[in-house]
Amino acid sequence: MSKKKDKISIKDIAAAAGTSTTTVSFILNGKADHKVSPALIEKVLKIIEEKNYRPSSLAQSLRTGKTNTIALLVEDISNPFFSGIARLIGERAAREGYQIVYSSTENDPKKTATLLDFFTEKQVDGFIISPPAGALNDIQALRKNKPVVLFDRYFPQASMSHVVVDNQMSAFHGVRHMINNKFKNVGCVTLHSDQTQMTGRLQGYNEAMEQSGLKKYTLSVDYKADEHDRIVLEIAKFYKENPGMDALFFTTNYLAILGLEAMQRSNLKVGKDFAVMCFDEHDLFRLYSPPITVISQPLAEIAENAFNVLINEMETHSSAIKRVEMIEIPATLVIRQSTSNFSNFSITGSVF
Amino acid sequence: MSKKKDKISIKDIAAAAGTSTTTVSFILNGKADHKVSPALIEKVLKIIEEKNYRPSSLAQSLRTGKTNTIALLVEDISNPFFSGIARLIGERAAREGYQIVYSSTENDPKKTATLLDFFTEKQVDGFIISPPAGALNDIQALRKNKPVVLFDRYFPQASMSHVVVDNQMSAFHGVRHMINNKFKNVGCVTLHSDQTQMTGRLQGYNEAMEQSGLKKYTLSVDYKADEHDRIVLEIAKFYKENPGMDALFFTTNYLAILGLEAMQRSNLKVGKDFAVMCFDEHDLFRLYSPPITVISQPLAEIAENAFNVLINEMETHSSAIKRVEMIEIPATLVIRQSTSNFSNFSITGSVF
DNA sequence: TGAGGTTAGTAAATCGATTTACCAAAAATA
DNA sequence: TATTTTTGGTAAATCGATTTACTAACCTCA
Numbered sequence: 079m080s081k082k083k084d085k086i087s088i089k090d091i092a093a094a095a096g097t098s099t100t101t102v103s104f105i106l107n108g109k110a111d112h113k114v115s116p117a118l119i120e121k122v123l124k125i126i127e128e129k130n131y132r133p134s135s136l137a138q139s140l141r142t143g144k145t146n147t148i149a150l151l152v153e154d155i156s157n158p159f160f161s162g163i164a165r166l167i168g169e170r171a172a173r174e175g176y177q178i179v180y181s182s183t184e185n186d187p188k189k190t191a192t193l194l195d196f197f198t199e200k201q202v203d204g205f206i207i208s209p210p211a212g213a214l215n216d217i218q219a220l221r222k223n224k225p226v227v228l229f230d231r232y233f234p235q236a237s238m239s240h241v242v243v244d245n246q247m248s249a250f251h252g253v254r255h256m257i258n259n260k261f262k263n264v265g266c267v268t269l270h271s272d273q274t275q276m277t278g279r280l281q282g283y284n285e286a287m288e289q290s291g292l293k294k295y296t297l298s299v300d301y302k303a304d305e306h307d308r309i310v311l312e313i314a315k316f317y318k319e320n321p322g323m324d325a326l327f328f329t330t331n332y333l334a335i336l337g338l339e340a341m342q343r344s345n346l347k348v349g350k351d352f353a354v355m356c357f358d359e360h361d362l363f364r365l366y367s368p369p370i371t372v373i374s375q376p377l378a379e380i381a382e383n384a385f386n387v388l389i390n391e392m393e394t395h396s397s398a399i400k401r402v403e404m405i406e407i408p409a410t411l412v413i414r415q416s417t418s419n420f421s422n423f424s425i426t427g428s429v430f
Numbered sequence: 431m432s433k434k435k436d437k438i439s440i441k442d443i444a445a446a447a448g449t450s451t452t453t454v455s456f457i458l459n460g461k462a463d464h465k466v467s468p469a470l471i472e473k474v475l476k477i478i479e480e481k482n483y484r485p486s487s488l489a490q491s492l493r494t495g496k497t498n499t500i501a502l503l504v505e506d507i508s509n510p511f512f513s514g515i516a517r518l519i520g521e522r523a524a525r526e527g528y529q530i531v532y533s534s535t536e537n538d539p540k541k542t543a544t545l546l547d548f549f550t551e552k553q554v555d556g557f558i559i560s561p562p563a564g565a566l567n568d569i570q571a572l573r574k575n576k577p578v579v580l581f582d583r584y585f586p587q588a589s590m591s592h593v594v595v596d597n598q599m600s601a602f603h604g605v606r607h608m609i610n611n612k613f614k615n616v617g618c619v620t621l622h623s624d625q626t627q628m629t630g631r632l633q634g635y636n637e638a639m640e641q642s643g644l645k646k647y648t649l650s651v652d653y654k655a656d657e658h659d660r661i662v663l664e665i666a667k668f669y670k671e672n673p674g675m676d677a678l679f680f681t682t683n684y685l686a687i688l689g690l691e692a693m694q695r696s697n698l699k700v701g702k703d704f705a706v707m708c709f710d711e712h713d714l715f716r717l718y719s720p721p722i723t724v725i726s727q728p729l730a731e732i733a734e735n736a737f738n739v740l741i742n743e744m745e746t747h748s749s750a751i752k753r754v755e756m757i758e759i760p761a762t763l764v765i766r767q768s769t770s771n772f773s774n775f776s777i778t779g780s781v782f
Numbered sequence: 783t784g785a786g787g788t789t790a791g792t793a794a795a796t797c798g799a800t801t802t803a804c805c806a807a808a809a810a811t812a
Numbered sequence: 813t814a815t816t817t818t819t820g821g822t823a824a825a826t827c828g829a830t831t832t833a834c835t836a837a838c839c840t841c842a
Contacts, residue, residue, distance in 0.1 A: 087798055098822050103800055115820065132551050136492045137798035140827050145488070147531075155520065161513035165534055168507065172533060172545070177552060179499075179529045182517055193524070199484050200529060338717050362714040365690050439828055450792050455830055467790065489828035492797050788839070795832080802825080810817070 086131050094129070095122045102126075106133060139201065148388065149197040150180040151190065151207040153230075154303075159331060159358050159375065160208070163229070166381035167206065174389075176203075184303065187212035194220050204388045209233070211272045225391035229384045231275040232404075239391055241383045241405045245275050245357075248373045248409040249282025252355050253327055255371070255411060257290050259419045261325035261353050265295035267313060267337055268329040279329040279357055295320050299333060306336060313340035317352075324352065325417070331358035338366070354416045357409075368415035375409050383407065438483050446481070447474045454478075458485060491553065500740065501549040502532040503542065503559040505582075506655070511683060511710050511727065512560070515581070518733035519558065526741075528555075536655065539564035546572050556740045561585070563624050577743035581736045583627040584756075591743055593735045593757045597627050597709075600725045600761040601634025604707050605679055607723070607763060609642050611771045613677035613705045617647035619665060619689055620681040631681040631709055647672050651685060658688060665692040669704075677705035677769070683712045690718070706768045709761075720767035727761050735759065 088106075092099045097118060104110045105122050125131075139145045148171060152160040164180060171178050179197065183190040190213045197205070204225040209217055214233045220226060221238060232240035256264050266283045269276050280296070287294045297316040299309055313336060317323070328334035334356035341348065348354045349368040356363060356372050363370035387403045394401060440458075444451045449470060456462045457474050477483075491497045500523060504512040516532060523530050531549065535542040542565045549557070556577040561569055566585045572578060573590060584592035608616050618635045621628050632648070639646045649668040651661055665688060669675070680686035686708035693700065700706045701720040708715060708724050715722035739755045746753060 085798095088800095089798080099799080100801080100822060100824095101820090104821095107800080109801095112818090113820065118820085134492070134798050135552050136488060136497070137827090138800080140486070140488045140492050140798080140829090141800045143827080154517065155507075156510065156513040156517040158508065158510065158513075161508040161510075161516075164513075164532075165506065165508040168533055172548070177531045177548070178533075179531050180516075181520055181524060181530075196524070196529070200487050335713050335717065342717070360714075361687050361712070362717055365687065365694065365714060365718070367719050437828095440830095441828075451829080452792060452794095452831080453790090456791095459830080461831095464788090465790065470790085486828050489797090490830080492799090492828080493830045495797080783842100785842095786840085789837085790835105791837105792835080793833090796830080798827105800826080803823090805822080806820095808817100808819075810815100812813100812815075 085134075086129055088131075088133065091122065091125055091129065091131055094125050097122065143201070145201050145203055146176050147200070147202045148176050148178055149193075149202040149205045149207075150178050151183050151193060151197075151205065151209075152180065153183055153185050153208050153210070155180055155182045157332065158360055159230075159377070162377045163381050163384075166378055167385055170381065170385045174385075183208075183210050183213075185210040187216070191216045198224065204392050206384050206388055225388055225395045227384055227388045227391060227403075229380060231273040234274060237402050239387050239403045241380055241387060241407070242275065243375050243380070243409040244406050245278030245409075246282040246285070248411065249279040249327070249329070249357065250286045251282075252357075252371075252373050252411050253283050253286035255413065256325045256327070256353055256355060256417050257286060257292070259353070259417055261417070262290075262292055263295065263320075263323045264292070264325040264327055264353075265297065265316070265320060265323040266327045266329065267297045267299065267316065267333055269333065270298040270300045276329055283327055283329075293322075295323050301333070309336050310340045310343065313337050314344045317341070317344055317346060326352050326354050328354070328356040331356060331360045331363075334358075334370075335360070335362065338362075348416050349418075353418075359412070363414070366416070368418075371414045371417040372412050373409050374412045376407055379407050437486075438481055440483075440485065443474065443477055443481065443483055446477050449474065495553070497553050497555055498528050499552070499554045500528050500530055501545075501552075501554040501557045501559075502530050503535050503545060503549075503557065503561075504532065505535055505537050505560050505562070507532055507534045509684065510712055511582075511729070514729045515733050515736075518730055519737055522733065522737045526737075535560075535562050535565075537562040539568070543568045550576065556744050558736050558740055577740055577747045579736055579740045579743060579755075581732060583625040586626060589754050591739050591755045593732055593739060593759070594627065595727050595732070595761040596758045597630030597761075598634040598637070600763065601631040601679070601681070601709065602638045603634075604709075604723075604725050604763055605635050605638035607765065608677045608679070608705055608707060608769050609638060609644070611705070611769055613769070614642075614644055615647065615672075615675045616644070616677040616679055616705075617649065617668070617672060617675040618679045618681065619649045619651065619668065619685050621685065622650040622652045628681055635679055635681075645674075647675055653685070661688050662692045662695065665689050666696045669693070669696055669698060675704065678707070680706070680708040683708060683710035683715075686710075686722075687712070687714065690714075700768050701770075705770075711764070715766075718768070720770075723766045723769040724764050725761050726764045728759055731759050 088099045088102050092102045101114055102122055104113055105119055110119055150167060155161055155164060168178050181193050187210050190210055194216055207228050208230040209228055214236060218236055228238055228240035230242060232242060253264055268280050328337050354370050356370060359372050359374040363372050383405050440451045440454050444454045453466055454474055456465055457471050462471055502519060507513055507516060520530050533545050539562050542562055546568055559580050560582040561580055566588060570588055580590055580592035582594060584594060605616055620632050651664060680689050706722050708722060711724050711726040715724050735757050
């Protein structure tokens with residue numbers, strides 16, 4: 079009741095200081111040099127301090143067109159890869175005075191289109207997106223009005239800024255590592271997907287196998303988040319139908335998790351029946367017994383670069399010259415026991 | 431260049447329809463009944479459609495004071511418990527036309543205070559917070575101006591809406607389960623923390639042990655995200671100094687993960703040296719060998735309730751009567767092999 | 783016929799900032 | 813002293829909606 083005015087505005091400050099809102103605004107925005115006397119500046123600042131005045135960012139945004147908000151659209155915020163990125167981008171954003179709005183696309187282009195629309199209406203300043211296949215047109219349209227940077231995957235047929243890891247190369251070296259460790263029948267479990275990160279990883283596998291003249295075993299899963307059971311069975315069937323396989327490369331973390339479940343159900347063991355390697359890190363892989371070799375993506379660098387590129391796009395967005403930045407970061411192979419040579423075990427069940 | 435006007439506004443619509451912005455606004459907001467003739471309504475709607483006009487949400491927000499934005503402050507968005515909640519809340523929010531801004535507090539009250547300030551300035555409509563200890567005052571102050579709902583933990587000394595699980599009860603039954611399975615020397619690894627979820631879980635453990643007249647072993651860890659090594663060593667030391675322990679209860683997922691690392695380094699095995707149970711689910715626990723018993727929190731219900739309570743707070747916030755809703759949801763014990771009776775194994779190493 | 787009611791609208795204030803264009807007084811210059 | 817420049821400042825338009833208060837025209841019915 080007796081509280082001071084609910085919300086205090088620039089007018090109140092101007093009135094209290096006996097000056098105009100123009101002057102207060104200049105002071106607030108550091109445009110006061112040589113326009114306002116030091117004495118008045120001081121006076122206004124003191125009053126602002128006293129009244130604990132904060133400009134309404136809504137009014138500012140309405141006037142300037144900047145909301146200091148960035149939309150982060152990921153496939154699934156509960157996937158540790160994406161939530162890791164989300165955390166890092168969030169921290170960086172906070173440091174720079176931006177807020178992040180997020181949403182999970184679930185890799186659904188329809189849902190994505192809706193989200194793009196929604197956030198555009200909210201006048202976010204820019205977008206960081208891990209795009210689903212099929213969203214190219216919507217994202218290209220968006221890009222005409224708003225800065226956009228893609229990450230994790232991109233559209234090769236379009237020229238848009240993006241930050242990704244070198245999927246093909248890392249997968250290639252990962253599979254080579256298994257081959258070098260005497261696994262000659264490496265299977266690959268991947269998503270049925272045209273997205274670049276998936277095609278890249280698969281291609282890395284293919285090249286490694288072909289280069290060594292080895293037979294390829296590939297299972298391409300049609301992933302749906304609510305059909306885990308079906309997928310586990312599909313993978314188990316893959317194991318069963320290819321008894322010659324002695325190693326597995328999973329192209330993404332959640333596939334590997336399902337693959338491990340499938341092994342459990344089939345009474346197969348990592349390090350005994352299969353060597354296992356996976357793209358993406360996960361607590362599970364680190365602590366599994368035996369620990370599982372992974373291709374680890376440098377989250378911090380991806381987040382950092384994606385943010386930088388976006389800032390850059392925002393700065394140059396209205397200028398005539400457009401610079402598209404395509405950044406490819408190397409991933410690192412983290413070798414653990416799951417891919418150590420155990421061919422002796424698998425035959426006799428005991429150590430030499 | 432030749433593109434239509436960059437941004438079209440309600441004035442353009444009014445002009446095109448030969449009417450006033452008032453009328454357009456009425457039509458837009460469904461307040462046109464009996465104020466505007468059906469013919470004009472139709473005409474205006476058609477023009478809106480043609481020009482693909484969308485009202486500026488910034489202008490709307492400035493005028494109405496509603497931003498349709500909810501701030502979600504969690505301890506760590508990359509923790510699967512929180513990212514799971516974030517995903518569910520995000521979905522619900524999108525359905526209701528809200529956007530979510532998030533940030534990780536890292537359980538740091540200073541950082542939290544800054545974030546509360548930041549988001550208040552951005553005029554979010556409400557807050558969903560998993561509060562760090564020490565943030566009580568800031569959050570109470572905030573609560574005077576904005577709807578707030580806490581989750582995962584709360585402040586018993588203050589009366590604020592919150593949604594939590596029944597930590598004490600679930601922990602109690604979890605520990606009882608281990609005791610019933612013949613583990614008599616159950617240790618508890620918990621956070622050094624006054625937060626209710628932690629004290630509740632610890633108390634559940636204490637009660638279960640005391641009720642059975644058993645000796646308690648408790649390790650209280652001072653958690654810092656960047657000191658994992660130190661903590662692993664601390665936990666390993668705890669194992670070593672209490673050779674009598676035959677079971678472990680971890681009060682949260684990341685402690686358990688560190689605890690498993692400590693076991694790995696100490697050459698101890700779940701299901702042989704220790705029964706293990708953990709509060710919170712995790713892919714790792716499900717697929718560990720042996721799979722680890724957990725107390726699983728019902729993410730969907732927590733998210734759903736937190737959102738509902740917040741909506742409720744928002745609706746009643748300006749009204750005279752204040753309703754505080756305190757919701758406690760039961761968690762469920764998911765029994766897996768890590769707590770099955772293996773006393774025979776641990777002695778002889780072989781099955782009866 | 784004239785008091786009151788209904789219908790179909792609109793003008794203008796407002797939310798809270800930024801920014802352009804302008805001005806008076808003081809200082810500098812000629 | 814007269815003119816120009818600088819200093820220090822302000823009025824008012826603007827961003828794009830919502831909302832209050834008002835009105836003109838027509839209708840109704842005693």
